Amino acid sequence: MSALLELDGVTAGYGGGDVLHELTLSVDEGGITCVVGPNGAGKSTILRLVSGLIKPRLGGVRFHGESITGLTPRQILQLGIVQVPQERSLFPTMTVWENVRMGAYTLSDRALMERRMRTVCETFPIVAERRHERVAALSGGQQKIVEFARALMLDPKLLVLDEPSMGLDPKTHTVVFDLIRDMNRAGRTILLVEQNARSGLGLASHGVVLESGRVRLEGTGAGVLGNGEIGRLFLGAPV
């Protein structure tokens, strides 16, 4: 598989302090790359970097082999890198339908938007079933599904998911992770940042463990998950 996204020797952080130190990481096209690590390892900083919310002090970010370092968040969005943030990102007073439409706000082609809407409804039937309901009336898991639906409206080349398991009960957690797997099987490349190492790495084709802004270990998801030392060091116990 070829690399869709590459972080090449990136040093980045906030204010005067660096969080990522000469980090090199690649996300293979068509796969699920999962980044795990303890708090403060730099997982969220990677996502902010990829979305253009912060810029690297050293090194660069490439997408499809082209540099995207320094592009604005809107330009990065238009390239097809769409992020589903950790916190609730829906508009609470809007209906399910309106929220999903907001995902394609930058699209000016109405016919294309309607086609995407139909596709999204097929993938996530809840969007059509509860289209007239306000999202505030949905459960946390259902809102997460609507967030996925909204993200797919731009037909992203790379879907960036920030801790999708956060705040979900076990049953909903299974539903959400099954959906992530389904989206990947449909050809979507996914970059996943997860605190729940077992869930994230269990799903991933490529696992990365971060420590203090550096890659401590990488390999297949199952390979990283099976590494007892890493489990004890970074994940609290053997996973």
Added chain:
Amino acid sequence: MSSPARVRAVKLGALLIVAVVALLVPVFETDPATVNVAVFTAMYVGLATAWNIMGGYTGYVSLGHAAFFGFGAYAFGLVLAHLGIQAGYEPFLFVPIAGALTVVLALLIGWIALRTRAATFVIVTIAMMFMIQLLAENLVGLTGGGSGLSFPVPPWSGDFFDTPFYYAMLLMAAISLAISWWIRRSKFGLGLLAIRDDEDKALAVGVPAHTYKLTAFVISAGLVGMIGAIYGYYVTYIYPQYAIDPLVGISLVLMVFLGGLGTLWGPVLGAVILEPA
């Protein structure tokens, strides 16, 4: 008939009945005092609906819209005087000019005021209203200052006097409602609602928030200015504290909150309840 189609038919039927009743008010009610109340009710329906385009859809509460109301009245009076327009029906044709001048003022004020959010925006709009009132007071050569500004007096008899103004106000209310309805259904309106929910999230999904807020502010102010122009012609004489009255601004906000903020019919309901009361 399917359920959504039946709901739509019922809504259309209700709308038609309301429209017919509104159009027939001066025909069946000849008491000038009652028609006078109808004029002000129609005026507040238009004002509240216009305010709702900004305050209701974007969540930016302006308490200074009375400035646009008064400015529209002054602009209209000065245009009529400058062009030497005689009293009668002809002045109504010049109401859009007052609206256009109010739009220019709103562009200037909105460009600055909309750099702020929440409570700061509310305070800026109040300050802006008092500045416009002060200017109307002090620019004596232009506005007449405290002595006020007179309009041509319509030549209609007492029994009929209110009727043309009622229909003019009703037309403005209908135009405001039509614009509000169109915005609520449009992509632009969806962007405004996103701004109301969370402006930063709206920016993140590509809503050009500043441009949209300014556009909503200007549309809202332009409509309010046109209604102010008709009001000025109706009362035939204005002075700063009367035309740029904070109570007008507060009343229309109250009506929108009472009827339903950010809805199409809420401002209408609020105005119909509060104004005759």
